[in-house]
Amino acid sequence: MGSNQSLPKITAQDKAILDLKLQRDKLKQYQKKIQGILDREHAIAKAQIAAGEKDRALIALRRRKYQQTLLIKTDQQLENLEQLVTTIEFSLVEVSVLHGLKQGNEVLKEIHKEMNIESVEKLLEETAEAREYQKEIGDLLANTLTLDDEEAVQNELLALQWDIEKEEAAGVILPSVPEEEPIGEATTVAEPRKEPEVRQKVAAPA
Amino acid sequence: MIVVEKRGFVLPSIHSAPPFFTEQPNPTTHATATAQWIKLILTYARHRKLFTLRVEDAETAGSDWEEILRNERINRKILAPHLSNILEAMVQQNLAVYEPPKQARSVLVFWRLQEEWAEVLYDWVTSTGQLNTIMTFYDITDPPLESLLTNIPLSLLRKAIGILGKTNRSQIIAIADGEGVRFLSRSK
Numbered sequence: 001m002g003s004n005q006s007l008p009k010i011t012a013q014d015k016a017i018l019d020l021k022l023q024r025d026k027l028k029q030y031q032k033k034i035q036g037i038l039d040r041e042h043a044i045a046k047a048q049i050a051a052g053e054k055d056r057a058l059i060a061l062r063r064r065k066y067q068q069t070l071l072i073k074t075d076q077q078l079e080n081l082e083q084l085v086t087t088i089e090f091s092l093v094e095v096s097v098l099h100g101l102k103q104g105n106e107v108l109k110e111i112h113k114e115m116n117i118e119s120v121e122k123l124l125e126e127t128a129e130a131r132e133y134q135k136e137i138g139d140l141l142a143n144t145l146t147l148d149d150e151e152a153v154q155n156e157l158l159a160l161q162w163d164i165e166k167e168e169a170a171g172v173i174l175p176s177v178p179e180e181e182p183i184g185e186a187t188t189v190a191e192p193r194k195e196p197e198v199r200q201k202v203a204a205p206a
Numbered sequence: 207m208i209v210v211e212k213r214g215f216v217l218p219s220i221h222s223a224p225p226f227f228t229e230q231p232n233p234t235t236h237a238t239a240t241a242q243w244i245k246l247i248l249t250y251a252r253h254r255k256l257f258t259l260r261v262e263d264a265e266t267a268g269s270d271w272e273e274i275l276r277n278e279r280i281n282r283k284i285l286a287p288h289l290s291n292i293l294e295a296m297v298q299q300n301l302a303v304y305e306p307p308k309q310a311r312s313v314l315v316f317w318r319l320q321e322e323w324a325e326v327l328y329d330w331v332t333s334t335g336q337l338n339t340i341m342t343f344y345d346i347t348d349p350p351l352e353s354l355l356t357n358i359p360l361s362l363l364r365k366a367i368g369i370l371g372k373t374n375r376s377q378i379i380a381i382a383d384g385e386g387v388r389f390l391s392r393s394k
Contacts, residue, residue, distance in 0.1 A: 007374060007377050007390070008388075008390070010377070010379050014388070015381050018340050019381055021340065021341070021342045021345070021386065022381075022384045022386070023383075024342075025342050029344075089339070
């Protein structure tokens with residue numbers, strides 16, 4: 001027992017899987033054997049034809065055909081076996097995933113024990129208070145501008161006002177947005193010639 | 207003179223020396239020649255991934271080992287008793303083992319030490335993500351994608367698994383129908 005302690009136990013599952021795999025190996029070896037027979041029959045048929053024995057060649061080919069059907073059948077069986085093995089092995093993986101999830105869940109529970117809702121609420125409250133305090137300080141600081149700053153602000157305001165007055169004095173009169181509905185399309189389509197004249201009239205005073 | 211054989215194996219110049227193929231009566235020369243033979247056999251086995259060397263390979267033409275056991279250019283080949291002696295020396299030096307045991311006609315050549323094979327095996331299992339999976343020996347010797355372990359003899363594989371077992375990195379699972387193995391991550 002001493003040296004074998006770290007080895008996992010061989011379970012009935014393990015043995016079942018091994019059994020399946022050994023069966024699979026047997027099928028594979030059987031297929032190899034059939035393949036050998038196929039090659040042999042082919043060679044025999046060839047030799048018989050060369051020797052002019054057509055009937056015998058035919059027999060060899062028939063035997064070959066039969067073996068071929070066997071090969072196809074074993075292929076299907078092999079597929080079944082392999083599918084079963086894969087399914088079992090995948091289920092084992094699923095089991096271990098489940099185990100992992102379970103453990104993770106336990107850990108999460110432990111952690112949750114340490115942070116109950118009351119202490120979180122208290123913590124959040126304290127944080128909110130601290131934030132409030134910070135905001136108050138910020139407001140206080142913002143409201144106490146120095147005299148110099150105030151003067152600069154006033155100057156800026158004056159400059160802006162002066163700029164606006166200057167623009168108005170320059171007398172740039174922009175046309176106002178037309179209040180009437182535009183004339184329906186029908187008229188413009190019917191009399192396309194009149195339009196250029198209208199445009200000229202408008203352009204002249206500008 | 208260096209001769210490159212068709213499979214890309216570079217034969218050492220000593221392979222073209224006729225005395226190399228005859229057992230030397232002088233003990234010192236004999237020891238040197240045997241050492242050269244062992245080196246040649248191991249490098250060739252590694253090159254072609256050969257595992258089994260039989261005494262009869264010296265006599266039969268067309269064997270896997272023909273390239274090094276014969277030299278047609280100088281019309282020489284190693285004789286069976288000579289090869290048998292070399293095999294014995296290899297077994298003594300732990301570079302080979304009689305396989306099957308209790309006979310002296312064929313050996314399993316260790317062109318990688320058994321401990322090295324164990325590491326190769328473990329690296330392969332880890333890199334293909336097959337730790338903790340139950341595998342059959344056939345899974346290892348005949349994987350769908352050829353690996354370094356493809357066609358490794360079962361006895362050698364068993365030894366490698368046994369070596370990993372000593373450090374708790376492998377576990378043999380036996381049932382009525384056969385055996386399997388599970389490789390485990392290196393424990394703390």
